[in-house]
Amino acid sequence: MTGEGRSMYLIGGRRVTVPDLLDAGLLKAGAKLRFKRKRIGATFDATVTGTGRIRLEPDGEEFRSPSRAAMVAAGMRAVDGWRAWVVVDEKRLLDSVRQEFLDQAISTASPQTEDRAPQRVHERLRQARTRADQGDPERITVRELLKLWGVADRGDQISQIEADLANHGLVTSPGFRAVTLDTEVTLTTPPDETEGPATPDPLPAAEDDEGGDDLNVRLTVGNLTPLDGVTFVGPNSSLEAAITEMLLNDFSQLAVLSGPRNVRGAVTWRSIAQAMHRKPGAAVADAIVRAEVVAYDRDLFDVLPTLQQREFVLVTDESKAVMGIVTTADVARRYGEMATPFFQLGELDQTLRWILRCALDLPTIQPLCGRAVTSFDQLAFGDYQRILENKDIWERLGWPLDRQAFVARLEKIRRIRNSVMHFHPDPVSEDAIEKLRNFNTLLHRYRDPA
Incomplete structure (x- = not known):
């Protein structure tokens, strides 16, 4: 170099x-x-x-x-x-x-x-x-x-x-x-000094100048919610005020704070109903339930048991101020975003393999793979590309489609697949999901052998 x-x-x-x-x-x-x-x-x-x-x-x-x-x-x-x-x-x-x-x-x-x-x-x-x-x-x-x-x-x-x-x-x-x-x-810039005894554990990536190769594939609580503030009411507020905020924002729960770092709890539709049943003219203070508070960089898997039990947690930023809320609905949505491309890719992979197995024999495709393949089950996306870009193979399929455009889209699918398999905290784009859906729909139309 x-x-x-x-x-x-x-x-x-x-x-x-x-x-x-x-x-x-x-x-x-x-x-x-x-x-x-x-x-x-x-x-x-x-x-x-x-x-x-x-x-x-x-x-x-x-x-x-x-x-x-x-x-x-x-x-x-x-x-x-x-x-x-x-x-x-x-x-x-x-x-x-x-x-x-x-x-x-x-x-x-x-x-x-x-x-x-x-x-x-x-x-x-x-x-x-x-x-x-x-x-x-x-x-x-x-x-x-x-x-x-x-x-x-x-x-x-x-x-x-x-x-x-x-x-x-x-x-x-x-x-x-x-x-x-x-x-x-x-x-x-990093803080000049952080008090406390030195430990042999590695510093976080932002602080350790030997870093850069750290392994960090965690999904954190903060990956689910923007830290842009949380809607809340004070403990002395009326239930009407809390109910109005929940209806306006379609909330199932609402934080109760005396200040950004002073958590008093939360109110939920259930706690509000119970308070009103127990005490006519009840206020927010009568409907408060305990609220778990977690840091934004907390591992989501550590928090799942709490979410399962309480259905929500309040999220703090680096200054310990409450700046967000995560609910079980947020977790379900996020895992749905993560699962969708895996299922789409799995369906696409199996459909392509089934099409080639029905239309071709193993000796025909083996020379095109560029590596030793002893079974159709060993085919990968790169193999599908090499096989389908072959003009003779394409003609045997008998599809009324443009071969070059089809293979070009398959290359984009392969890149999406590689991105999905290299885990990171960001959801796959809706454009990529749409490409997977459309490709699967196309394969369903032409999957019967000629």
């Missing part, structure tokens, strides 16, 4: 590391680093080794990650090491050296031979970092954030997106993996 190619790989592929700074000549082996916690009057020193590790002084323990080194040195639960360590001789943060590396990598890329997308992402994130440093962080929906990388969902490129954000010292608040596509997130 050329120097230019390697630079662009670093910009668009993974997180910058301390060895990258050494290789670029921006940091020297033996460089002294210092981390000052002014609030408690503590100072910690370290040295950059020839291999790019950070050696703490005086105990000599070494770390690949600036954040891990700072955490252990200070006994903290989390800290952004790039903004904690200062290069003593240069009197600038390690983060500043990283930014210079990114700028150099972008400036040396040839616009004639390189994709311009990394440059655009770099400039956009630089602007976001400037705003964050000025105390005016940018707010953007997850959907708009993903568009910066030219993608519509959190699929295969999510690790690259996290790497690009981390390289610019940015995180999203709340974390963009764990919310809906239309939730607004803030592009900000």
